Every structure is written in structure tokens, then in C-alpha cells.
Amino acid sequence: MFIKKLKDLFTIYFAFFKVGAFTFGGGLAMMPMLQKELIEKKQWLTEEELLDYYAVGQSTPGIIAVNVATFVGYKRAGILGGIFGTLGIISPSLIIIMILANLINSISDYPIVQKALTGINVAVAALLTSVIINFAKKTIKNVWNAIFMLISFLLIFALKVPSFIVILFGLATGIILTFIHKKKETKTDDIA
Amino acid sequence: MTLLELFGTFFYIGLFTIGGGVVAITLMQQTIVSKGIISLDQFYNMVAISESTPGPLGTNMATYIGYKLYGVPGAIITTIGEALPSIIIILIIARFLQKFNQNIYVKGALNFLRPITTGLILVPVLQVFIFALMNIPQTWTELFTKEGFTNLFKWPSLIAYSIFAFLLIKFKLHPIIIILLGAGFGILFL
Numbered sequence: 001m002f003i004k005k006l007k008d009l010f011t012i013y014f015a016f017f018k019v020g021a022f023t024f025g026g027g028l029a030m031m032p033m034l035q036k037e038l039i040e041k042k043q044w045l046t047e048e049e050l051l052d053y054y055a056v057g058q059s060t061p062g063i064i065a066v067n068v069a070t071f072v073g074y075k076r077a078g079i080l081g082g083i084f085g086t087l088g089i090i091s092p093s094l095i096i097i098m099i100l101a102n103l104i105n106s107i108s109d110y111p112i113v114q115k116a117l118t119g120i121n122v123a124v125a126a127l128l129t130s131v132i133i134n135f136a137k138k139t140i141k142n143v144w145n146a147i148f149m150l151i152s153f154l155l156i157f158a159l160k161v162p163s164f165i166v167i168l169f170g171l172a173t174g175i176i177l178t179f180i181h182k183k184k185e186t187k188t189d190d191i192a
Numbered sequence: 193m194t195l196l197e198l199f200g201t202f203f204y205i206g207l208f209t210i211g212g213g214v215v216a217i218t219l220m221q222q223t224i225v226s227k228g229i230i231s232l233d234q235f236y237n238m239v240a241i242s243e244s245t246p247g248p249l250g251t252n253m254a255t256y257i258g259y260k261l262y263g264v265p266g267a268i269i270t271t272i273g274e275a276l277p278s279i280i281i282i283l284i285i286a287r288f289l290q291k292f293n294q295n296i297y298v299k300g301a302l303n304f305l306r307p308i309t310t311g312l313i314l315v316p317v318l319q320v321f322i323f324a325l326m327n328i329p330q331t332w333t334e335l336f337t338k339e340g341f342t343n344l345f346k347w348p349s350l351i352a353y354s355i356f357a358f359l360l361i362k363f364k365l366h367p368i369i370i371i372l373l374g375a376g377f378g379i380l381f382l
Binding site for chain 1: 206207208209210211212213214216241242243244245246247248249250251252254255256259260264267268271272274275277278279281282283285286287289290296297299300301302303304305306307308309310311312313314315316317318320321323324325349352353356357360361364366367368370371373374375376377378379381382
């Protein structure tokens, strides 16, 4: 029992270690790795759950990557799972930065490193495109979904509304709409 | 700044970071740079390096600053200090969500929220696309000149992007392979 629990915890740790080691940029950049490793391979969660965690992570304090790791870890193995997930995602940073801190000022001056990083940006653009396609496939099922996606995009992109405000408004609207629909005793399918 | 103060500072940064790495960097600048502990030059250098090494941006920055000030113990203190508020708050929320997962309002609200989250994610995706693949002209009118138009896209990068996207969607290649292909493309063609 104890051994099995320990094994579970280390599986969580190494899963997130791998994600952390291949995330270039902010929290969103870890989505391709999460989709591949946790949704497709390990089937620890669904696209919908990952989106929920991301939405919560975006609108609560803390680093989004850590928030998501804590969430998934908790779901797998309770509080210790959350802690091991977090330790997993921060370990590569600790190791890589400490190794590079003394070297990197000279390393990043090499043109070859600059070129590799510019190329990695192109790869990240492609990875994120496939991420957004995967999410849209699961979440955009009717015209209303598409309209709300567009509104949220425009609010943040064009009007620079902070994203956590959009999420909180979305949550509140969702609760109100569910309430109204329940009262009417009609199906919520057409909006939700 | 003592180790304990350093821990407190990064706990504070973690607690008030709402919305990701950029917010964390602003807070770090306010708490670390403005006190003269690290120079602005050095700080921007750290940001550039943290952006181009694997790992979440905020975590990389915390590790880097802690390491510069106190070596390995400093790095561990700052990184854990910054992550701790997340862990505590999310564990509470996760517990709540698990309990109320089947509640009709929670379910309804989350269902309603998902397309909105997709729209929210579209923003940074588009920003990365523009940053990596396009040259946005200074003024709109430039777009209509021949040069402005042909320079709008970084064509070799756009071609590589299309190939990568095709490989990902069609063959579901592992992200690690795409990252490595990207690095190889950069070294050979950029």
C-alpha cells in the first residue's frame, strides 16, 4: 500500500518533471506537453478538465503552471499528489537555471544558440496552434460557443481586459444562466 | 536581504501573481530591483535568459534571483516560496471542486466557461504566432506598399511553421520532437 502510493507519487513527479523540462515560455507553453503526456498517453484527465484547471489557474494567485500541476496531482493522489506535481514542474527550472546561471551570459552570445531559440519559437507557434485546435474541437459545439469564444478573445486582445475578470464574469454568467434554465425546466444544451 | 526576508518576498510575489509570468516579473521588479538588490540591467538579462530556458517563466526567474543572491539554498528558498501560495490555494479549490463537481450550478458554470477559456487562450497563441512569424509594419499604410506586404511574414519561418503544424495534426508527433526540429531549423536556416 505504502509502496504503491510512493510509486504513484513519483510517477506524478516525473510526469511533471518532463513537462517542465520541455516548456519554453509561460504557462500556456506547457499545454502541448500536458495534452500529449497526461491526456493522450496517461489518460489522467480530459481536455475539458485541463481547460477548467487552466481557467481556475489563470484567475487565482500563483504561477499558472504550478496551479495546473497542483490540480492534476491532487486529482491523482490527494494533497501529496498536488505537492509532488508541483515539485516535478519546478525541478527542471531549479536544475537548469542553477547549471546555466554561471555559463549562460557567455552561451547566449553564440549566434547558434540565438538561432536555435528563434527556431524553437516557430515550433512553439505550431505546437500552440495544435493545442487551440484540440481545445476548440471539444468546446465549440454550436454557434453560441463560437460567439462567446470570440467575445472573450476580443475583450482580452482588443480591449485589454485582464483575463481573470473575463473568467470571473464568465463563471458568474454561467451560474445565472444555469439557474434561469433550471427554473424554466428547459434543456441547457443550447447554451452550455 | 536575509534568507527569511527572501522567502517572504517571493511568497508575496506568488500570492499576488494573478494571470501569469508577466505579472510576476512586474512584482519582482517592484520588490527586488527597486530596492537596489539587483540592477535593472542584470534583471533584464535574467528575464531574457529565463524566457529562453525550459520551465515556467516565473519559476525560472525565482530560481535565478535566489541563486544569484544566496547560491543553491537561495534558489530553493525563492522557488518554493513563490510556489507555496499556489499550492495552498489550489489544494483548497481542488477539494471544493471535487466535492461540488456534480453540483448542477458548478457543472453549468464550467460548461459555459470552456468556450470563453478557449477564446482567452487564443490571445497568447496569436501573440506567439505574430512574434515568431510576422513583421508588423510601423503604420497601416506600409501594408499596401509592395515591400511592406512581402515583408509581412518571415517566409522561411512560416513554411517551417506550416510543416510543423501539419506533422503535429496529421501524425500527432510528440511536442519534444517538434521543439528539436524547431531548434534544428533555426540553426540551419535562420
